[in-house]
Amino acid sequence: MVTLPDIEAAHQRIRPTIHVTPCEFSETFTALSGNPVYFKLENLHMTGSFKERGALNKLLLMSPEERAKGVICASAGNHAQGVAYHATRLGVRAIIYMPEHAPITKVNATARFGGEVVLYGKSFDEALAEAKRRGIADGLTFIHAFDDPAVIAGQGTIGLEILGQNPFVEAILVPVGGGGLIGGVACAIKETNPKIKIVGVQTSRIPSMLAAVAHHATVELPAATSIADGIAVRRAGEQTLPLVEKYVDDLVTVEEEEIASAILYLLEREKTVAEGAGATAVAALLHNKTNLKGKKTVALVCGGNIDPLFLSHIIERGMVKDxxxxxxxxxxxxxxxxxxxxxxxxxxxxxxxxxxxxxxxxxxxxxxxxxxxxxxxxxxxxxxxxxxxxxxxxxxxxxxxx
Structure with missing residues (x-):
């Protein structure tokens, strides 16, 4: 299991390169939610999401021989960009498998950052299986999007930053897909200050971590589509589940319309662009999905890579609703x-x-x-x-x- 020293070491390893993102107080969302609200703006990284942290930590832990052979991963978008950007920057070949339906903006961005994009399969699971097969066949290092100790430790550095920026925080809301982000953040926070509440937020379309916690084992859920495609993971991580069970206080879900309204509120009220997965924690705040009233709360806005055409649809629907x-x-x-x-x-x-x-x-x-x-x-x-x-x-x- 990932430990606090692992996360502290990752923090020292990546801090010369990784941008320290703001943790800003929001007067607007404080008034809307009844909580003193702060946003940890992980959408402001070079590639638009927190995924850079874990990808870079994994790359820096590789041997020269492993780097010479190259890396491979599978991703619907954000992990792909993080791996492509930092691998290219370090002179490492990066082959990125993405499902055929991956958002075109994320596909183009991954290629722009230097990744060799291979579109494969109708689902993320098909792309993942093929990437693992090719990685073994070609002797490439596979970088998992969430179920890897080095990746988890890298994502956990967000928790250390939050504690440094807001030592009076009482609760943290974290989007949850496979669990790499919340596993690392929860470990960093709870091992430092166990009184801080950690609440995970999933899309109700595919609550794989909720199912895993209920069964005390990972469970594969049926495929489903969600505007929070970055966390629409059918099976939680084998290595992230124990961290969630040990450190996370609660898991809640949000509906598609609630996520859409959070995206619109962030854009209109905060002038902040968030993708579906990046807005789920804010959706939980807006729609009273937690029992955190009055607590100083940090919500992670973990990604901002949203397709402009899709964003225009959300804006239009939000205007109709209002x-x-x-x-x-x-x-x-x-x-x-x-x-x-x-x-x-x-x-x-x-x-x-x-x-x-x-x-x-x-x-x-x-x-x-x-x-x-x-x-x-x-x-x-x-x-x-x-x-x-x-x-x-x-x-x-x-x-x-x-």
Whole structure:
């Protein structure tokens, strides 16, 4: 099992290279959650995630002979980038197996950092199995994404940084996939100050660590998709499970919509970009998934590698949920001036029209009427309610399209 001295040694080993990320107080999230909240911004590393720490520690522990042969790993994205970046920087060949459905931004970034990307298999498990097979065949050192003592110790250096930056912390929220991050962080924290609460957060789609703790053994869960793809791990680590059982106080889950709202809140309120996995700890805070009220809490924002197109979808959905982006269908008389009356109300209410069209043939439109569909932008739910009142006064039947 990884120990505190292992983590302290890793800290000394990687600190000349690894960026010490901020642990910033958030007034906004303190007000929203009822906790004094600090964010450990691991999304600010060169490759956009904490995975650099474990990858570099593993590389630095390799012998010259092992480095000369090269390394191989399997990853959905962040571990791939961490290995590729630091291996290339150290002059080590890095072969990276990624599943065929891996986000294109992560694939391109891994190649840009110098990794030799091989897209293989329909799932991470297929890519992992093939990477292990090739590693043995070619004599390459395999760097596991989470189930490796050197990797776990590297991730644990986050815990030491938090203690140095915020010695008064009372609780830490950590995203959980295979357990490498929480295993290392929990060991570093609990062996230094056992009074600090450690809470792990998983996506409800694939709670592999929760299942492992319940069975006291690793359990392979059915495949599932999640916007938190970085922690959508079907089986927890053999070496991380004992650390979780020994040091972690609680494990909770968050839903997909809760993760999406956390991404949007971080972007809009904190000006911080987080990917799905990176926002799960914040989602647990926002949606009251813990019993930490009033405690000085650090939430790890562990990654920021989100596809821009997917981020735009999250922003759009979040605006719809908040009533700031709304689609209406209004039935108006099919005569001159009717559309002008409708748009006049929208203008008077200072509502911005994104798109508008009308149709006489569909939606059960009565003869002599037309259906006007308009996508509009409002300032929020109160503004939308006022608009509905104004439309009601116009005596045009309308409905909000969900």
């Amino acid at each position: 009533g700031r982006l709304v689609k209406l269908r209004v039935m108006v008389p099919d005569r001159p001036g009717a559309l002008h009356s409708l748009t006049g109300v929208l203008a008077d209410m200072r509502v911005n029209v994104v798109t508008i069209q009308h149709d006489r043939a569909y939606h059960g439109v009565a003869l002599g009427h037309t259906a006007v569909e308009a996508t509009i932008e409002t300032r929020g739910s109160d503004h939308l309610d006022a608009l509905f009142t104004a439309l009601g006064n116009l005596n045009y039947p309308f409905e909000r399209i969900r």
